[in-house]
Amino acid sequence: MRGKFITLEGIDGAGKSTHLDWLAQFLARRGIKVKVTREPGGTALGEKLRELMLHGNVRLHPETEALLMFAARREHLEKVIVPALENGAWVLCDRFTDATYAYQSGGSGVAWDKIAVLEQWVQHELQPDLTVLFDVSPEVGRQRGKRGKTADRFEREEKAYFRRVRQAYLRRAKEYPDRVHVIDANSSVSTVQKRLEDIFTSYCSITS
Numbered sequence: 001m002r003g004k005f006i007t008l009e010g011i012d013g014a015g016k017s018t019h020l021d022w023l024a025q026f027l028a029r030r031g032i033k034v035k036v037t038r039e040p041g042g043t044a045l046g047e048k049l050r051e052l053m054l055h056g057n058v059r060l061h062p063e064t065e066a067l068l069m070f071a072a073r074r075e076h077l078e079k080v081i082v083p084a085l086e087n088g089a090w091v092l093c094d095r096f097t098d099a100t101y102a103y104q105s106g107g108s109g110v111a112w113d114k115i116a117v118l119e120q121w122v123q124h125e126l127q128p129d130l131t132v133l134f135d136v137s138p139e140v141g142r143q144r145g146k147r148g149k150t151a152d153r154f155e156r157e158e159k160a161y162f163r164r165v166r167q168a169y170l171r172r173a174k175e176y177p178d179r180v181h182v183i184d185a186n187s188s189v190s191t192v193q194k195r196l197e198d199i200f201t202s203y204c205s206i207t208s
């Protein structure tokens with residue numbers, strides 16, 4: 001049986017990574033085969049492009065960034081995501097196309113429709129089966145993001161940028177209410193985990 005394609009989204013500092021580890025263990029305990037991956041990244045090319053876009057010292061045009069995100073995504077789908085799904089694994093992907101709408105369109109101003117063209121070109125009908133959007137205010141995101149590491153190119157953006165990114169994410173959630181589950185991630189890790197557990201307990205019972 002084909003696996004499920006799950007994506008996790010949110011502005012920087014929303015706490016995705018902590019919850020992704022928890023979710024992978026939650027699913028594995030239920031006997032589900034899990035493949036954890038991320039964007040940009042997940043393949044040799046994707047990781048190189050990640051390094052270039054997040055830590056390179058050349059500031060790219062936002063449309064160039066969008067094109068590179070989709071180039072990495074094309075490779076990721078071909079080499080990792082689709083084979084894992086066909087192999088029956090549940091793919092947990094740390095960010096996917098909603099992030100390109102949010103960051104390159106919402107944040108950096110690339111036309112929404114141009115992202116839609118690339119999405120159709122690269123993905124055809126393939127969409128995540130379920131997306132969790134960890135929704136935090138830019139203020140909380142910034143506070144959490146600061147802990148313990150050097151900020152990458154996106155994390156260095158202004159608060160207004162993250163306000164626009166957040167709004168674009170919420171627009172996607174509104175457009176796809178059945179797929180995108182929004183969790184208020186301003187609250188404690190345990191409260192967020194409880195919501196996540198409810199969502200996935202119910203999703204696993206529907207799909208098994």
Ligand code: TMP
Nearest residue numbers: 012039040069095096099100103104154
């Ligand atoms: P993260 O995976 O550590 O959260 O960082 C990835 C960064 O890349 C994050 O700031 C969002 C950004 N990004 C985009 O701008 N567009 C995209 O399509 C994706 C997948 C990520």
